[in-house]
Amino acid sequence: MISLSNISRFFTMGDQEVRALNHINLDIPGGEYLSVMGPSGSGKSTLLNIIGLLDRPTSGTYLLENHNVTALSEAEQAKVRREHIGFIFQSFHLVPRLTAAENIELPLILEGVPPAERKARVATVLEETDLMDRATHRPAELSGGQRQRVAIARATILKPAVLLADEPTGNLDHKTGAEVVALLEKLHHGGTTVIVVTHDRELGNRAHRKIQMRDGEIVTDEK
Amino acid sequence: MKNKDAIFLSFHTVVSYRLRAFLILLAMALGVAAVVVLTSLGEGARRFVVNQFSSLGTNLVIVLPGRAETSGGFPGALVGETPRDLTLEDAASLATIRGVRRYAPLNVGATEISAGGRLREITLLGSTANMIAIRGMKIAQGYFAANNGPNPADIVLGAALANELFPLGNAIGQRVRLGDRRFRVTGVFAAQGESMGFNTDEIALIPVDHAQALFNTQSLFRILIEAESRSAIEPTKAAVRAALTLRHDGEEDITVITQDAILSTFDRILTALTFAVAGIAAISLAVAGILVMNVMLVAVSQRTAEIGLLKALGATGKDIKRLFLMETLWLSLAGAAAGMGIGYSGAFFLRLAYPQLPAYPPHWAGLAAIATALITGIVASLLPAIRASKLDPVLALSKK
Numbered sequence A: 001m002i003s004l005s006n007i008s009r010f011f012t013m014g015d016q017e018v019r020a021l022n023h024i025n026l027d028i029p030g031g032e033y034l035s036v037m038g039p040s041g042s043g044k045s046t047l048l049n050i051i052g053l054l055d056r057p058t059s060g061t062y063l064l065e066n067h068n069v070t071a072l073s074e075a076e077q078a079k080v081r082r083e084h085i086g087f088i089f090q091s092f093h094l095v096p097r098l099t100a101a102e103n104i105e106l107p108l109i110l111e112g113v114p115p116a117e118r119k120a121r122v123a124t125v126l127e128e129t130d131l132m133d134r135a136t137h138r139p140a141e142l143s144g145g146q147r148q149r150v151a152i153a154r155a156t157i158l159k160p161a162v163l164l165a166d167e168p169t170g171n172l173d174h175k176t177g178a179e180v181v182a183l184l185e186k187l188h189h190g191g192t193t194v195i196v197v198t199h200d201r202e203l204g205n206r207a208h209r210k211i212q213m214r215d216g217e218i219v220t221d222e223k
Numbered sequence B: 001m002k003n004k005d006a007i008f009l010s011f012h013t014v015v016s017y018r019l020r021a022f023l024i025l026l027a028m029a030l031g032v033a034a035v036v037v038l039t040s041l042g043e044g045a046r047r048f049v050v051n052q053f054s055s056l057g058t059n060l061v062i063v064l065p066g067r068a069e070t071s072g073g074f075p076g077a078l079v080g081e082t083p084r085d086l087t088l089e090d091a092a093s094l095a096t097i098r099g100v101r102r103y104a105p106l107n108v109g110a111t112e113i114s115a116g117g118r119l120r121e122i123t124l125l126g127s128t129a130n131m132i133a134i135r136g137m138k139i140a141q142g143y144f145a146a147n148n149g150p151n152p153a154d155i156v157l158g159a160a161l162a163n164e165l166f167p168l169g170n171a172i173g174q175r176v177r178l179g180d181r182r183f184r185v186t187g188v189f190a191a192q193g194e195s196m197g198f199n200t201d202e203i204a205l206i207p208v209d210h211a212q213a214l215f216n217t218q219s220l221f222r223i224l225i226e227a228e229s230r231s232a233i234e235p236t237k238a239a240v241r242a243a244l245t246l247r248h249d250g251e252e253d254i255t256v257i258t259q260d261a262i263l264s265t266f267d268r269i270l271t272a273l274t275f276a277v278a279g280i281a282a283i284s285l286a287v288a289g290i291l292v293m294n295v296m297l298v299a300v301s302q303r304t305a306e307i308g309l310l311k312a313l314g315a316t317g318k319d320i321k322r323l324f325l326m327e328t329l330w331l332s333l334a335g336a337a338a339g340m341g342i343g344y345s346g347a348f349f350l351r352l353a354y355p356q357l358p359a360y361p362p363h364w365a366g367l368a369a370i371a372t373a374l375i376t377g378i379v380a381s382l383l384p385a386i387r388a389s390k391l392d393p394v395l396a397l398s399k400k
């Protein structure tokens, strides 16, 4: 369902060119559980941002569910992002002044779902992520693991086909990290395509398909 | 994103950042209050002048000796030339003109009045009983019944003057001297206070024929005419001018002015002044706008990560722009409301402190202030909102 052909992303810093992604070819079928590993600066986050339509490739073609999404306008890309893609970040990125439930509600508001339905869906997701008793807490009042679970709930409330996680356990200790991984794998079992960027070898090896990157290129790709 | 949700979400944000909200609100409120207070000052000045003119009498047409050089000015009186006398006979001829309800010839001069050993310099009016009706003056005690003459030597004293000359309050029937002539007090005016910088409590009124004899002149200072109605003012003015010109052998050596014309000139000038003052006050709103713009730019850079997140969640640039615009819209609205409160109570206290000045905000002031505040808010937040909507989500998210 994700098909990258000849995708490059170059940055120009002063007079030198940084090749963050260098002619990448990658096909990811629906429902896959994939990990991306590699040294710092190898282009993992850039790859994820391109797949998530947060960034545009310098060249190449990106087909998402057989649609060429590279050519879409900003507003159209936003819509695709809203409906098909969920993001999870190392630093959670919760809005500090909103409660857990309000943070989770944000994508529904952006999508224009009516308030009554929003409340019901947020309640369901809170239950699935075991956060019912934390619904009215603000991010500052939550532990790291709880914050990441709120972020996952928010990323998945619109049931996206693809979940992109950039070092989701990077800021968590081993135990809470394992809880977050368990939640991601539960979503994978539910049929979501999960792509995880990580430095954690143990987490990376749990994935069914493992990609190694170096200098903007995919060096190994094993099942 | 639905509008209703954007409105609610932006309100939530506004109340979450109290200090920022307070700053913007304060700036807006002061600007709006300035518009309201300054325009009520201008409007107060306008009403003050209009009231002063109205106190001179209604539907007033005034005849002056001398030719007006430019229309609307005060000829003769300023230039000092009096080519041909305006006489009592001229005045009497007006009685039959259509539209004239009543007329009063008027002489004015300074003279000394003495009674019971007290001596004072006063402004003396010479006229007929009609003047009291035309000018809306009130006689508290006694009467004044003079016509074009010959009349008995009666005198009516201003309230303060009567009090000063006859502190016991027994002025009626007493004798006073003006120069070497003796007059009998037949009336005392009701206390009226200042009108057009001219204290009617300190004057005295005698019959016009006696005044002409006293000042040794045949010429009138003015003829005051009361037209039958407001709509009769202009035709009466024309008829009076024509009649007097005819009497003066076809030479138009008189000037006929209407209080209406003077009043509307003042009205126009002072209304323009009020608008000018409102414009000056609006500058303080522009200053508020600059402050709003700065505060919003800071807000955008503080919330860069949040903007990146919203984009990652699927917000369009338009959504982001709308959220930031609505935030300032909320603050502008609240600021305008607070400013109206401050402005209207400011005008209220102005009226308390200066009761003579009817400092009511003009009816358009509130509307203008709110509209200016909203427009200022929108314009000022346009740049920050556009900047927010154009943020690159990847860079925004990587910023802590």
Ligand SMILES: Nc1ncnc2c1ncn2[C@@H]1O[C@H](COP(=O)(O)OP(=O)(O)OP(=O)(O)O)[C@@H](O)[C@H]1O
Pocket (backbone or CB within 6 Å): A011, A012, A013, A018, A019, A020, A038, A039, A040, A041, A042, A043, A044, A045, A046, A047
């Ligand atoms: N906006 C940018 N401007 C210039 N260079 C950039 C930009 N974003 C990324 N790069 C460069 O592109 C390369 C790949 O960056 P990327 O963030 O994808 O690496 P990464 O594999 O995610 O590293 P890490 O493991 O540290 O997160 C790096 O050399 C980085 O410096």
Ligand SMILES: [Mg+2]
Pocket (backbone or CB within 6 Å): A044, A045, A046, A166
């Ligand atoms: Mg990275």
